[in-house]
Amino acid sequence: MNELSETRRLRAEVPADLDLAGAEARFLAGLEADAPRRRAVMRFVRPLPLAAAGAVAVAGAVAVSYLGADGGGEPTAVEVANVSALMDRAAAAALKDPLPVPRPDQYLYQEMQETQPASASDDARWLGRQHVRTWQSVDGSRPDLSRHRTLPPLPIPGRPLPSTATEAAHAPEEMVSEPCGTRAPIDRPYLGAVPADPDALLRLLDESGGDGDRGDRLWESASDVLVSSAAPPKVRAALYRAIARIPGVRVVDDSQDAAGRHGVAVARVVDGVREELIFDRATFRFLGERGVVVESGDQGPAGALVASSAILRVSVVDAPPKPGPKAERADC
Amino acid sequence: MPHTARKVPPRDPPAPPHDLDDASVIVWSLREPERFAALFRRHAPAIMRYVVRRLGPGPADDIVAETFLVAFRARASYDTARGDARAWLYGIATNLVRRHRRDEVRQLRALARTGADPVTESFSDAADTRLSAGAARRALAAALARLPAAQRDVLLLVAWEGLTYDEAGRALGVPAGTVRSRMNRARGKLRGALGGIDPTAVTEEQADE
Numbered sequence: 087m088n089e090l091s092e093t094r095r096l097r098a099e100v101p102a103d104l105d106l107a108g109a110e111a112r113f114l115a116g117l118e119a120d121a122p123r124r125r126a127v128m129r130f131v132r133p134l135p136l137a138a139a140g141a142v143a144v145a146g147a148v149a150v151s152y153l154g155a156d157g158g159g160e161p162t163a164v165e166v167a168n169v170s171a172l173m174d175r176a177a178a179a180a181l182k183d184p185l186p187v188p189r190p191d192q193y194l195y196q197e198m199q200e201t202q203p204a205s206a207s208d209d210a211r212w213l214g215r216q217h218v219r220t221w222q223s224v225d226g227s228r229p230d231l232s233r234h235r236t237l238p239p240l241p242i243p244g245r246p247l248p249s250t251a252t253e254a255a256h257a258p259e260e261m262v263s264e265p266c267g268t269r270a271p272i273d274r275p276y277l278g279a280v281p282a283d284p285d286a287l288l289r290l291l292d293e294s295g296g297d298g299d300r301g302d303r304l305w306e307s308a309s310d311v312l313v314s315s316a317a318p319p320k321v322r323a324a325l326y327r328a329i330a331r332i333p334g335v336r337v338v339d340d341s342q343d344a345a346g347r348h349g350v351a352v353a354r355v356v357d358g359v360r361e362e363l364i365f366d367r368a369t370f371r372f373l374g375e376r377g378v379v380v381e382s383g384d385q386g387p388a389g390a391l392v393a394s395s396a397i398l399r400v401s402v403v404d405a406p407p408k409p410g411p412k413a414e415r416a417d418c
Numbered sequence: 419m420p421h422t423a424r425k426v427p428p429r430d431p432p433a434p435p436h437d438l439d440d441a442s443v444i445v446w447s448l449r450e451p452e453r454f455a456a457l458f459r460r461h462a463p464a465i466m467r468y469v470v471r472r473l474g475p476g477p478a479d480d481i482v483a484e485t486f487l488v489a490f491r492a493r494a495s496y497d498t499a500r501g502d503a504r505a506w507l508y509g510i511a512t513n514l515v516r517r518h519r520r521d522e523v524r525q526l527r528a529l530a531r532t533g534a535d536p537v538t539e540s541f542s543d544a545a546d547t548r549l550s551a552g553a554a555r556r557a558l559a560a561a562l563a564r565l566p567a568a569q570r571d572v573l574l575l576v577a578w579e580g581l582t583y584d585e586a587g588r589a590l591g592v593p594a595g596t597v598r599s600r601m602n603r604a605r606g607k608l609r610g611a612l613g614g615i616d617p618t619a620v621t622e623e624q625a626d627e
Binding site: 200232236385 | 458470475484486490541554556558559566595600610612
């Protein structure tokens with residue numbers, strides 16, 4: 087039993103033989119209505135989610151006014167220009183990054199910690215934590231390995247830690263993922279083949295998908311890449327400079343990663359959540375991510391933690407450890 | 419049903435219509451649009467269940483009809499090297515589902531909050547006992563609601579619909595490697611949210627309470 091099988095069970099009671107009469111009637115009516123204007127066949131195959139884009143624009147507007155205000159105890163936002171200054175420093179620090187260049191046959195090892203809200207009921211809520219180690223094949227030709235371990239839960243600030251939080255912690259889990267074949271350079275664990283140029287990186291990030299408007303897509307892809315891959319110093323530096331050019335990015339003076347380390351962050355509000363990429367204040371090394379609710383709503387009250395992570399260690403190794411007999415296997 | 423070999427791609431031998439693959443049906447429908455209805459009959463049941471599972475029965479008729487209409491209008495640009503149109507259709511359906519992203523999230527949060535699922539309530543009377551969601555299902559729903567839409571799409575296409583990473587990538591227009599990294603991130607988050615909960619603990623209640 088794991089999160090995947092639990093997901094498969096969710097709403098599995100929806101029957102396979104649902105009534106299609108209504109859908110078919112509408113489809114056939116549309117087919118007929120379309121027939122006279124058959125020349126207009128070349129429409130968008132993939133229509134933009136217009137409703138979502140509109141909603142994001144609204145969230146963005148709220149974010150600006152929120153970040154502009156310097157409320158007591160809230161993180162202070164500073165001017166946009168400082169995003170460039172911060173990312174310049176991070177880029178300069180990246181250029182001194184000691185991570186050795188991996189060979190194609192080696193593995194990128196990453197050790198992370200993650201925190202996110204968990205609940206057993208309305209009253210029993212806490213912060214669940216896990217420790218994650220991943221070994222990713224650099225050239226994608228060998229299986230990847232990941233190991234997950236549950237860490238002791240933390241109370242939500244201002245609330246007691248419910249007893250359910252400490253009961254039955256998961257046994258450590260292992261997963262072996264089969265190779266996925268050639269990936270686009272931007273999707274590889276080591277970004278050895280992407281251009282060390284901010285504009286070129288922005289184009290690649292835009293193409294790699296995501297939702298909402300261009301800023302949302304770029305931000306989501308950039309955070310993904312930052313958290314899940316390593317890069318040559320020049321590429322890393324270019325990535326930071328690319329992030330500085332994403333619209334709507336602000337600086338947050340004080341943030342905290344999942345390991346409790348404080349730092350300064352660049353942040354962007356997406357769907358009422360301020361998503362922060364945290365950097366060490368002295369070394370400007372990337373520490374991790376944090377998401378905080380800025381608009382009270384379904385995701386919780388303003389100020390509530392949505393998720394946080396901390397990158398504890400990144401290195402290059404020759405091979406992953408041998409998976410145990412209980413390791414879960416995943417296809418590509 | 420009558421058909422001639424010249425209406426199917428030359429690499430396909432003549433075959434009765436029910437044996438035509440999706441690509442052949444699509445090519446055929448360029449000349450005879452009504453042939454496209456075969457694609458609906460073939461794939462609509464699975465697409466319908468997928469849409470209902472994500473959003474409930476309310477908007478499903480419209481979304482399923484629109485999925486096949488969008489596909490119909492775009493059929494000239496379909497890559498006929500792909501015999502099976504499943505990934506293509508799931509991609510279109512997923513795009514349309516995303517327009518209802520806020521409803522989807524709202525319903526997942528309702529399930530997380532109350533243990534009752536607004537999406538499946540109309541199907542639950544078929545069972546002798548009603549399953550009131552246990553802690554794991556509620557935590558899972560909360561975590562699904564928190565996922566970025568792109569990660570939720572990947573997870574549900576793979577976990578519910580059995581798409582391979584390659585198919586999910588084609589559906590969403592991203593490389594398989596991207597699907598995999600989204601999948602890993604999504605699973606990591608769900609795992610974290612389920613941490614400490616025994617997923618087998620489900621409360622059973624009598625149908626009449």
